[in-house]
Amino acid sequence: MTTSEERTRGERTRVHAFRDDALGEHDAVGLAAAIRRGEVGAAEAARDAAERVRQVEARLHAVQVYVDAPAPGAGFGPFAGVPTFVKDNTDHRGLPTGHGSAAFTPRAARRDAPFVRQFLSSGVTVLGKTRLPEFGFSPTTEYDGAEPVRNPWHTDHSAGGSSGGSAALVAAGAVPIAHANDGGGSIRIPAACCGLVGLKPTRGRVVPNAQSRRLPVDIVSDGIVSRTVRDSAAFLAAAESYRRNPELPPVGLVEGPSGRRLRIGFLTDSPNGVPTDAATRAAVTETAATLERLGHTVQPVELALDPRFTQDFLVYWGLLSFLLGATGRTLGTDFDRRRMDGLSQGLRESYLEHWHRTPGVLRRLKRTKVAYAAAFRGLDLILTPVLAHTTPRIGHLSPAVPYPALVERILAYVAFTPINNVVGTPSLSVPAARTTEDGLPIGVMLSARPGGERTLLEAAFALEAERPFRRIQDV
Template structure:
């Protein structure tokens, strides 16, 4: 069931694709097979459990399992009977929610989170929960005292973060889709690292996270990672069917590319001065050529973001770590902030040195919306890298790296995704047609105005049809 290669730390491709009930189906395809009676939901769940067992020792993607997984009650859902996982920062009744942290011992959740209920309305069968870095702060899923989540395209490399466990399982073929959420890139980053599709919806499109609603800026959106664009589109339609986004234009079910020719701006380097590496720049240039060949108008664009944006986002990030340290006993009575990892501690300490700046930081971040909207005048979408350089090896962004070095590395890597979280705009990561010299995927990203998920999905469908995404099982 798994590809060849060295042991868990030595590299090699890992996948679980085989001739079983799951086959090579995406989520929509598997649900259709279940509706036709070709396989049952129980058979699909058993096959997924076997696939997870086949790869888990080398990927380390699973936090905990459901004892007796059963299909959700929504038998007419678009993903009825499709096996999946929920990320371990979101409550699922009866399972602990650990947030990737060793700072406390979580108890079993007493109820489903609002998003969990929305996700279950699509008909999925939840098998368990996936691992994430502590409190979702890191763009890699690594730990101080535990094995990392590894990339199935090469286990010596990061699976991204913070939805790294979900991305690793989907990319390896263990399940067709998995829950992910995004407060600074945490859907799009692991999608880029693992060759997947990751759509971050417009703020408010999906039910809000309860904790995020209490903050001055709600950065977090929930969705899925998938191997196909149609699964991302199907999830969004199912979420909208459960609860339309208040004040947002409906998207409906996007089923393929449109004939519309778009005006697309592109940038290769971050508006705050971080220069992309050659492989990433080449992926953007190749995508520009493809888009022009498909009839779109593509031109360079400058995003007029305040030069203080990176420092301000870092300060806000630090505030979140500080608040978790203060309120952690609500997560577990034994919570000890001294047991938070090096990244969390460093963010908190940096915030405490500059906490008086918080009101000004929040004001400037909120003003980003106007500057970002101005950059879209005359444009439908903006194309950019997801990340400023290609996927790093395990250890490069580990929380064991001294904080000054670690934060410098993170800021040189995560240079594009946070703007959409601050502004609340939708953004999608899709695999580019090119790869690194070692065969790792490179993600590209399209962003749009609030409510523009339909256009994002249509252009993603068009790229997928023009040059189908690379498949790990073909390596």
């Protein structure tokens, strides 16, 4: 196989970097095992990963900044020697943190963020930082006046957001895993767009996110995107070894499906009334049928959210943009909120019109856990789409789109994922199908009760074994 492969079929372009080098076709667990056995060296793996990144970066535009001299992480742990990237909204000592924004000039971080310390404890080698949309607000990684991050399965399409840079690199085979975080779907959305596994942990499962822990509703969880379920399971076990939250049931290392028969609810249309397109609906229905063949009981379920949930989340989203605009000088002394992009400014201006609703919005958002718990009565998991429609082309969700049209498009797309952020429950995206016309991945989502990551991972292992995830290098 060539060092980098691009295939054009009509207007379709696919990009990947899989080749015969130190990384081969290993996932992170497999690469770490090869390093432990002495078959490859950690320095060799870092060098070859850097070369893979260079091969795909001209097309994907996924990297924000590189580490000049990558230092190996801890010499132990499940990912010892595995090359990776940190998302550019999280501090890594010596590198600037830009948050995807042109509103300020970032300065080098003086220390690692708490999550980065937790991540490094798994043994990873950080090669740099990945791009995200401004402040992680968008479900696509696009910009005003800069190249977007492109989907390696089809470069005319979005890689998702906000962890779009991380997802693009992992899907293209540049690195086996990469850091991601999720405040409204930002792990699960790019995982769905790029054919990856994306686990948003329970609130408090990993160390608190530095940006959101002081907010009235902490909606952000850190994690990774990966190509295999076992990598996501190994990450969670490593994170738990570094710090276990005693208020949550332990997960441990999940290594395969469970023999337990589950009761699984499913719904195909969002509780906020947004209809799901035919391809996504079919992916959920087929996954439900697969779970039934595996011996689980699958039944329709209703999630009776407050009808104001979507607008309440939008007001809260605007509050976050307002706070960033008000406190931006803590990021850079030259911060100018007038240079924030169209989505950030639109959210801020919308919030200024509706700020008086904030107390009621916060009360209702915090009560969402009641409706969520009611839906789970008698159930172990709930199966839904990740997104209401398949991955859009670049430009559909660009921050250059006028705000009223843009926010309408976003709400018609991101119709499922925010619920877990508000309630703080774990949720997992796995690849399930591909679009007929463009061959783009379609993800489905499994959600659990608080602390239910083990059940999620066991079910995901079963789906992966029954219907192995399509690999970009094989298409």
